[in-house]
Amino acid sequence: MTKLHEWIENTLLALNLTDSMEQKTGFTRLGFSREEKLAHEQFRNIASSLALKTQQDEVGNQWAIWEVDPDAPTIGLGSHLDTVIEGGGYDGVVGIVAALGAIRELKRKRIKPKKNIAILCFISEESARFGVSTIGSKTLIGKVDKNKWENMKDYEHVTIRQAMEQYGLNWETFHQAYCEDNRFESFIELHIEQGNHLYQNHIDIGIVYGISTPIRLKVTAYGQSNHTGTTQMYERKDALVAIAPLINVVQKEAAEINKQSEQAFVATVSTVNVLPNAMNVIPGKVELGIDIRSVDDKLKRQFVSLVETYCKRLEKENQIEIRIDEIVNEKAVLLDKDIQQKLTNICDELKISYCHMNSGAGHDVMNMAKRWPSGLIFIPSVNGISHHPDEYTPLRNIQIGVSVLAAYLEREVGGCTTS
Structure with a gap:
């Protein structure tokens, strides 16, 4: 059997469909694409080589199961293999590598578990293609909105429905991937941090307390389009000029709240749409997208109120209309405390450096946590990129992640060592 670090490297390359992780344009495997399907095929091949039973569910999630008793509880692990456009080859992929690696370690030690272990390779986790994230895990927990999803399109005007059908899935029945409450005893995901805290502080493992899901606002300013050359300055109702101060207010106030709060708080004006967006026309309509995140839901609501109050002031000062639409409002997800304590104990026993932290990004585990006790482990991202x-x-950090996950599994599934 190859050494663990060699196996990790080879598995990482295989799942990324490459012979080198150094790619100038990164990796592009969008949800329900041919590239994602090929990566899922590699997952099945690797899982089969570990003597795991593989299957695809109705929405396209891939399962790899070490089944010892159909009536025994199941410990779930997993992550995803899709990427953003020109993304990296570690986001999501490392979680799949670590889950497979942890089972490999148990098999290498000839552990005979008393519980089943299931690795889930979730489909379409990223929102890069359709603007909807975690489609696979949302479907699994029953959080499906077919009416909304059916006509959502990617940049090539392909709808989610069309993409799923092109992938070989049945739109009429994909919701049957739903899992009953007894499907899992617990679930755990390993992921790269996607931030700089672990790397900057030379910490090997982050044990995640909560996931700071967003409130997202669309703020629309309605002014008056007119000719840039013939409209006098005092006659104008420039929507862009009127709403522009909000951008600095969001930045400044969020930074101040973050200084004073026990929990991390961030807010970003992340999209701007100016209409008609012509050089010789005064902007008559401007849409700003604001993303607000914290594990403290009260802070998020307070910030929305701050934005609403400031927009009323801008309306009055500029004689324009401003509309605020709340397009996303998700409660923060707090992960299972018992799992956090078990991971803490494992890191202490293995003398691995760790810290407790929150996640500023969403992951499939945030859906799983709504149904089953769930945990999230971070390993470092170099320079937070x-x-x-x-x-x-x-590879060293991935190997540490595998060792923590393997130790967790060994404690959870019990069993004995076979000769």
Whole structure:
């Protein structure tokens, strides 16, 4: 059997469909694409080589199961293999590598578990293609909105329904991937941090307390389009000029709240749409997208109120209309405390450096946590870079993640060592 670090490297390359992780334009495997399907095929091949039973569910999630007793509880692990456009080869992929590696370690030690272990390779986790994230895990927990999803399109005007059908899935029945409450005893995901805290502080493992899901606002300013050359300055109702101060207010106030809060708080004006967006026309309509995140839901609501109050002031000062639409409002997800304590104990026993932290990004585990006790482990991202070709996590850190996950599984599934 090859050494673990060699196996990790080979598995990482195989799942990324490459012979080198150094790719100038990164990796592009969008949800329900041919590239994602090929990566899922590699997952099935590797899982089969570990003597795991593989299957695809109705929405396209791939399962690899070490089944010892159909009536025994099941411990779930997993992550995803899709990427953003020109993303890195570690986001999601490392979680699949670590889950497979942990089972490999148990088999190498000839552990005979008393519980089943299931690795889930979730489909279409990223929102890069359709603007909807975690489609696979949402479907599994029953959080499906077919009416909304059916006509959502990618940049080539392909709808989610069309993409799923092209992938070979049945739109009428994909919701049957739903799992009953007794399907899992617990679930755990390993992921790269996608931030700089672990790397900067030379910490090997992050044990995640909560996931700071967003409130997202669309703020629309309605002014008056007119000719840039013939409209006098005092006659104008420039929507862009009127709403522009909000951008600095969001930045400044969020930074101040973050200084004073026990929990991390961030807010970003992340999209701007100016209409008609012509050089010789005064902007008559401007849409700003604001992303607000924290594990403290009260802080998020307070910030929305701050934005609403400031927009009323801008309306009055500029004689324009401003509309605020709340397009996403997700409660923060707090992960299972017992699992956090078990991971803490394992890191202490293995003398692995760790810290407790929150996640600023969403992951499939945030859906699983709504139904089953769930945990999330972070390993470092070099320089905090993610969703970029320079995304990188050393093999050493992945190997540490495998050792923690393997130790967790060994304690959870019990069993004995076979000769």
